[in-house]
Amino acid sequence: MTEPKAFNIPRRCYELIGPKDVQTCLVTRNVNFCTAFIGVSKADGLVFMCHLDMPTTANALGELVALIRGENGSLADFELYALSMFPPCMRFFGILLLSWFVHVIAGPAIAAACFALLTWFSSWAQFKCYWAARNYFHARIKWIMPSGFAGIFRTMGVAVDTTTQKVVDVWWDEKGINMTPWLPKLCRLKAVRVRKDVGAKERF
Numbered sequence: 001m002t003e004p005k006a007f008n009i010p011r012r013c014y015e016l017i018g019p020k021d022v023q024t025c026l027v028t029r030n031v032n033f034c035t036a037f038i039g040v041s042k043a044d045g046l047v048f049m050c051h052l053d054m055p056t057t058a059n060a061l062g063e064l065v066a067l068i069r070g071e072n073g074s075l076a077d078f079e080l081y082a083l084s085m086f087p088p089c090m091r092f093f094g095i096l097l098l099s100w101f102v103h104v105i106a107g108p109a110i111a112a113a114c115f116a117l118l119t120w121f122s123s124w125a126q127f128k129c130y131w132a133a134r135n136y137f138h139a140r141i142k143w144i145m146p147s148g149f150a151g152i153f154r155t156m157g158v159a160v161d162t163t164t165q166k167v168v169d170v171w172w173d174e175k176g177i178n179m180t181p182w183l184p185k186l187c188r189l190k191a192v193r194v195r196k197d198v199g200a201k202e203r204f
Contacts, residue, residue, distance in 0.1 A: 006159075007194050009036075011184035014050030014060040015194040016067045017162070029157035029173050030182040031083055033122075036158050037061070037129045038081040039137065040167050044072050047160050047167075050191060053184065055124035060191035061132040067193075080133050080141045081168055083158050084126070087143050091123050146170045155179075 006025035007015045011034055017023050026049040028036055034053040037060075041047070046068060050060040068075055086094070095118045103111035133141050146156055158170045173179075 006161075008181050009049050009051050009194060010182045011051045011053050012057050012188055012191045013184075013194050013197060014048065014064055014191050016046065016048040016064060016071070018047075018071055019045040024163045025159060025161040027157070027159045028182060029155065029177070030179050031156040031158065032085050034084065035126050035129065036083040036156075037141075038083070038158065038160055038168060039064075039078045040081070040160060041072075041076075041078045042167070043077045044074070045162065046072055046078075047162055049158075049160055051182075052125040052129075052191065054189055055120055056189045057191040058125045058128035061128055063191075063193070065132065065136050075137050078137045078139055080137060080139050082126070082129060082141050082143050083145070083156060083170060084143075085156065086122075088123065088126050088130075091126070095119055095122065144168065144170050146172045148172065 005023060006027050007017065007023050009015055009026055009028040011028075011030065015026055017026065026038075026047060028049060028051045031051070034051055037050050037052060039046075039048045048064050048068070050057075050064065052058060052060060065075065095115060098118060099111045099115040102114045129141060133139055144158075154175070155173045156170060157173050158168065160168050
C-alpha cells in the first residue's frame with residue numbers, strides 16, 4: 001500500500017511534515033467557528049497545521065513546538081497563518097455585545113462572569129496561537145480568508161502544499177461535500193497528532 005501524499009487534519013488534530021516525509025500536503029476543511037493555525041518554514045522544508053476548536057485543544061501548540069525542536073532544533077524562519085470565520089476582533093466585539101445584553105438583563109456580576117466564560121471558551125485557542133507566535137516563533141500571524149463572499153452556511157478549507165508555488169491555499173467549501181473525515185471525535189477534548197490517531201486511516 002502506497003503512502004498518501006496528503007494528511008487529512010480533522011478538528012482537534014494537528015500534524016507536522018518535513019523533508020523526510022512522503023506526504024507533501026496538509027489539508028483541513030469545515031473551518032467555521034474553529035481556528036486553523038499553520039506554520040511554513042521554506043528554508044527547512046517544515047510545515048505544520050492544527051485545527052483548534054475547544055480551548056483545551058491548545059495543547060497542540062506546545063506539542064508542535066516540541067516536535068519541531070526534536071526534528072529540526074530551530075523554530076526560526078517560520079511564516080505563520082491563521083484562518084477562521086470569526087477572527088479575534090470579531091469575537092471580542094461579539095462577546096462585548098452579548099455581555100452588555102446580559103448586564104442589562106441580569107446585572108453586572110453575571111455579565112462579568114459571562115464575559116470571562118465566553119472569552120475563555122471562544123478565544124483561548126486564538127490567544128494561545130498569538131502567545132506561541134510571540135514566545136516560540138518570534139513571528140507575526142497573518143490572517144487569511146478566501147476571496148469572494150460565501151453564504152452563512154458555508155465553511156472554509158485550507159491546504160498547505162510544499163510542492164506548489166502557492167504554498168497556502170484557502171477556499172470556500174462547496175455545498176454537499178463529504179465533511180465526515182473532518183469531524184471531531186466528540187469524546188475527545190484535546191488535540192492529537194494525526195499519524196498517531198486511531199483515525200489516521202482516514203488520510204487520503
